[in-house]
Amino acid sequence: MLTLRTFGQFITDTLGIMTKGSRLYYAWIGFLLLLIGMGAIAYVGQLNHGLLVTNMRDQVSWGFYIGNFTFLVGVAAAAIMLVIPAYIYDWEPIKEITILGEMLAISALVMCLGFVMVDIGRPDRFWHIMPLVGRLNWPQSMLAWDVIVLNLYLLLNWFVVTYLLFCAYTERHYVKKLVLPLVLLSIPMAVSIHTVTAYLYNGLAARPFWNSAILAPRFLASAFCSGPAILLILLQVLRKTTKLSIKDEAIFKIAELMAYTMGFNLFLTAAEAFKELYSGTEHMVYFQYLLFGLKGHNTLVPYAWASIIFGFVAFILFLVPRTRTNWVTLNIGCVLIYASVYIEKGMGLIIPGLTPDALGEIFVYTPSFTEITVAAGIFAIGFLVFTLMLKAAVPMMLGEFTLSKGRKAASEPEAGPIKA
Amino acid sequence: MTDRKPTCSPEGCDSRSGSGGNRREFLGTAVAAVAMALTGCGKLSKEEFLQHNFQELSKDEVRSVIARLEKEYKAKYGKDVKVATTPPLPGVIFGYALDLSRCIGCRRCVHACVKENNQSRDPEVQWIRVLELDKEEGVNLQHAEQYYNPEEVPREGHFYMPVQCQQCKKPPCVKVCPVGATWREKDGITVVDYNWCIGCRYCMAACPYGARHFNWGEPHLTADEVNPDTHYFGNRPRPKGVVEKCTFCIQRTRKGLYPACVEICPTGSRKFGNLLDKTSEIRYILENKRVFKLKEELNTQPNFFYFYGV
Ligand code: SF4
Numbered sequence: 001m002l003t004l005r006t007f008g009q010f011i012t013d014t015l016g017i018m019t020k021g022s023r024l025y026y027a028w029i030g031f032l033l034l035l036i037g038m039g040a041i042a043y044v045g046q047l048n049h050g051l052l053v054t055n056m057r058d059q060v061s062w063g064f065y066i067g068n069f070t071f072l073v074g075v076a077a078a079a080i081m082l083v084i085p086a087y088i089y090d091w092e093p094i095k096e097i098t099i100l101g102e103m104l105a106i107s108a109l110v111m112c113l114g115f116v117m118v119d120i121g122r123p124d125r126f127w128h129i130m131p132l133v134g135r136l137n138w139p140q141s142m143l144a145w146d147v148i149v150l151n152l153y154l155l156l157n158w159f160v161v162t163y164l165l166f167c168a169y170t171e172r173h174y175v176k177k178l179v180l181p182l183v184l185l186s187i188p189m190a191v192s193i194h195t196v197t198a199y200l201y202n203g204l205a206a207r208p209f210w211n212s213a214i215l216a217p218r219f220l221a222s223a224f225c226s227g228p229a230i231l232l233i234l235l236q237v238l239r240k241t242t243k244l245s246i247k248d249e250a251i252f253k254i255a256e257l258m259a260y261t262m263g264f265n266l267f268l269t270a271a272e273a274f275k276e277l278y279s280g281t282e283h284m285v286y287f288q289y290l291l292f293g294l295k296g297h298n299t300l301v302p303y304a305w306a307s308i309i310f311g312f313v314a315f316i317l318f319l320v321p322r323t324r325t326n327w328v329t330l331n332i333g334c335v336l337i338y339a340s341v342y343i344e345k346g347m348g349l350i351i352p353g354l355t356p357d358a359l360g361e362i363f364v365y366t367p368s369f370t371e372i373t374v375a376a377g378i379f380a381i382g383f384l385v386f387t388l389m390l391k392a393a394v395p396m397m398l399g400e401f402t403l404s405k406g407r408k409a410a411s412e413p414e415a416g417p418i419k420a
Numbered sequence: 421m422t423d424r425k426p427t428c429s430p431e432g433c434d435s436r437s438g439s440g441g442n443r444r445e446f447l448g449t450a451v452a453a454v455a456m457a458l459t460g461c462g463k464l465s466k467e468e469f470l471q472h473n474f475q476e477l478s479k480d481e482v483r484s485v486i487a488r489l490e491k492e493y494k495a496k497y498g499k500d501v502k503v504a505t506t507p508p509l510p511g512v513i514f515g516y517a518l519d520l521s522r523c524i525g526c527r528r529c530v531h532a533c534v535k536e537n538n539q540s541r542d543p544e545v546q547w548i549r550v551l552e553l554d555k556e557e558g559v560n561l562q563h564a565e566q567y568y569n570p571e572e573v574p575r576e577g578h579f580y581m582p583v584q585c586q587q588c589k590k591p592p593c594v595k596v597c598p599v600g601a602t603w604r605e606k607d608g609i610t611v612v613d614y615n616w617c618i619g620c621r622y623c624m625a626a627c628p629y630g631a632r633h634f635n636w637g638e639p640h641l642t643a644d645e646v647n648p649d650t651h652y653f654g655n656r657p658r659p660k661g662v663v664e665k666c667t668f669c670i671q672r673t674r675k676g677l678y679p680a681c682v683e684i685c686p687t688g689s690r691k692f693g694n695l696l697d698k699t700s701e702i703r704y705i706l707e708n709k710r711v712f713k714l715k716e717e718l719n720t721q722p723n724f725f726y727f728y729g730v
C-alpha cells in the first residue's frame with residue numbers, strides 16, 4: 001500500500017519536473033510540439049486520402065516509413081549493447097550510461113511503432129494484430145514475431161528504467177537479484193529484435209537483394225555502429241549541461257568498440273557486394289541499381305556511395321587512437337557513422353530490395369512531402385519522449401531529486417538541471 | 421496517377437449507426453470512435469469495425485455480414501449488388517495454362533478483368549500485367565516492357581507474357597501475412613478477406629509475381645461500372661487501404677463458368693480447368709505440351725502454367 005502511494009508520488013513528481021524547466025527547455029519542447037503538430041496534420045491528410053498521398057505504389061510498396069522503422073530498430077537494439085561491458089565486466093564508468101541506453105531504446109521503439117502505424121493502410125484495424133483479441137499469424141509470419149518481440153522489448157526496458165529510477169527516487173538500493181537478470185535478458189532480446197527485423201526481409205525469396213544469409217549479421221553490425229554514435233554525442237551534451245560525470249575513458253572505450261564493429265560492417269557489405277557483382281547472376285541488378293544505376297535511373301547512386309565513403313572514413317577516424325581521442329574528429333566520426341548507417345539501413349535497404357520490381361519494372365521512388373512531414377513528426381515524438389525521460393531521470397540518478405528532497409527541489413525555479 | 425483526390429464528403433462522413441443486436445456490443449462505441457478517428461472520416465460502422473476474420477464467423481454472422489455489405493453497396497451505388505459466399509466445389513482444384521505461342525499482347529484480358537472484377541477505375545487497378553519480351557532474350561524479366569503500345573501488337577521480334585496471380589500451391593503471400601487475412605482455399609484459389617486485411621503490404625513484398633495490388637486511394641467505381649454479381653472473396657467493391665488480387669474470377673468459376681479473361685481472349689491462348697479431372701483440357705496440355713512455370717526455382721509451385729501450343 002505504502003509503495004503504491006509513493007509510486008503515485010513518484011509519478012506526480014516526475015511529471016512535475018518534466019513540466020518545469022529553463023526557457024531553452026521550453027523552446028525545445030515547443031519546437032518538438034510544432035513538428036508533431038505538423039506531422040499530425042499531414043497524417044490526417046493521409047488518413048483522408050489514403051496512402052495515395054505518399055509516393056509508394058504497387059511496384060515500390062514500402063518506402064520511407066519502413067526504411068526509418070528498420071533503422072530505428074537498429075538504434076533500439078544497439079543502445080542496449082553498452083549494457084554488456086557494464087554488467088558483465090562490472091565496468092564502472094559505463095554503468096550510468098546503461099540507463100541512458102535504455103531510455104534511448106524506449107524512444108527508438110516508440111518511433112518504430114509509430115512508423116509501422118503510419119505505414120499500414122487500415123490503422124482502424126490495429127486490433128487485428130493484437131494477440132488473443134485479433135488473429136496473429138504466429139509463428140508463420142515474421143511480422144507477427146516482430147510485433148511480439150518489439151513490444152516485449154519495449155515493456156522490458158520501460159520496466160527496468162522505471163524501477164531503477166523509482167529506487168533512486170526512494171533512496172533505496174535496487175534489488176540486484178531482480179535487475180540483473182532483466183538487464184541480462186535485455187541483451188539477447190536486443191539481438192533478437194534486430195534479427196527478427198532482418199528475417200522479415202531475409203525470408204522473402206521473391207526479393208533477392210534481401211534474401212541473403214548475411215542480412216541479419218549485417219543488420220547487427222551496422223546497428224552497433226549507429227546506436228553508440230548517437231549515444232556518444234548525447235553523453236558529451238549531458239556532461240556539459242548537467243552534473244552527470246562521464247569519464248573520457250568511457251567515451252573513448254565506446255569509440256574503440258565502434259571501430260571494430262564498423263570494420264566488420266564494411267567487411268560484410270564488401271562480401272555481399274563481391275558475391276553479387278562477381279558471380280553476376282540475374283540477381284545482380286539490385287546491387288547495380290543501388291551502386292551504379294540501371295537504365296539511366298540513378299537516384300540512389302550518390303547516397304549509396306556517400307554511405308560507403310562515410311563509413312570508411314569513420315572507421316579510420318575511430319581506429320587511429322589519435323583521432324579517436326580528439327573531440328573534433330571523434331564527433332565528425334559519429335556524424336559520419338550515423339549518416340552512413342541511416343542511408344544503408346533505411347532507403348538503401350528498402351528501395352533496391354523492391355527495384356526493379358518482381359516483374360522487372362523500374363519505378364523510381366522518392367518520398368513525398370507528406371511522408372517527410374509525417375516522418376518528422378514521428379521523430380519529434382521520439383525526441384520528446386527522450387527529452388522528458390531525461391529531464392526527470394538525470395536529477396534522480398544524481399540523487400538530487402528524491403522522495404525527501406524532491407518536493408522542495410521541484411518548487412525551486414532553477415532546479416531543472418538541464419540548462420542548455 | 422490521379423489528380424482527383426477522394427475528399428471527405430458530408431455524406432461520407434456521417435457514421436451509420438449500428439442496427440443493434442450485435443453480440444460484441446459490449447466492446448462499446450468508444451473503441452469504434454477511436455477507430456473512426458483513425459480512418460480519417462468516420463465512414464465506419466461499429467459492426468464493420470468489430471467484424472472478425474471470415475474464417476472464424478458462424479453461419480449467422482456470415483449472413484449478417486453479407487446483409488450489411490449488400491445494404492452498404494445499395495446505398496452507395498443505388499443498385500442491388502449480390503454478394504455470394506459460394507464455397508469451393510468438391511473434387512476441384514483449378515489450374516490455368518497460357519499459350520505463349522498464341523498470345524499477341526492485345527490486352528483485352530486486362531480490360532475484361534477490370535470490368536468483371538470491379539477494380540477501381542481511378543486510380544485504375546489492373547490484376548493482369550502483360551509483358552512484352554524480346555524473342556532473343558527469352559523469358560528474362562529484366563528485359564520486360566509493360567508500357568508498350570497495344571495498337572502496335574504483335575511487334576516484330578517480340579512475344580507477350582501476361583502475368584497474374586499464379587495461385588501458388590505454396591504461396592509466400594499467405595505465409596507472411598501477420599493477421600491471416602489471406603489464405604489458400606480448397607480449390608486452390610488464394611483469397612483475401614478485404615474486411616480483415618490491415619494493409620501492411622507485407623504480402624506484396626513476398627509475392628514473386630507482382631500479383632498483389634493495393635488500394636492506395638479510395639477506389640472509384642461508378643454505379644454503371646459496377647458488376648452486381650459478386651463474391652465476398654472476389655469482385656465485391658473493395659474499401660481503401662487493403663490488398664487485392666486475381667481470384668480466377670471466383671464468383672464465376674465456382675459456378676462453373678470460365679474466368680472473364682479466358683472468355684475474352686481472341687486467340688484462345690488462355691486455358692482453364694479442373695486439375696483433378698483427368699479428361700480436362702488443362703490436363704491434356706500439362707501432359708502433352710512443353711510447359712513451364714514462372715520462377716520455378718522459388719518453389720512457390722504455381723497452378724498457373726505457361727506453354728508453347730505450336
Ligand atoms: S502469385 Fe503471388 S499473390 Fe498469387 S498465390 Fe502466389 S504469391 Fe500469392
Ligand code: SF4
Nearest residue numbers: 597617618620621623
Ligand atoms: S496487406 Fe493485408 S493481406 Fe497483405 S500481408 Fe498485410 S494484412 Fe495480410
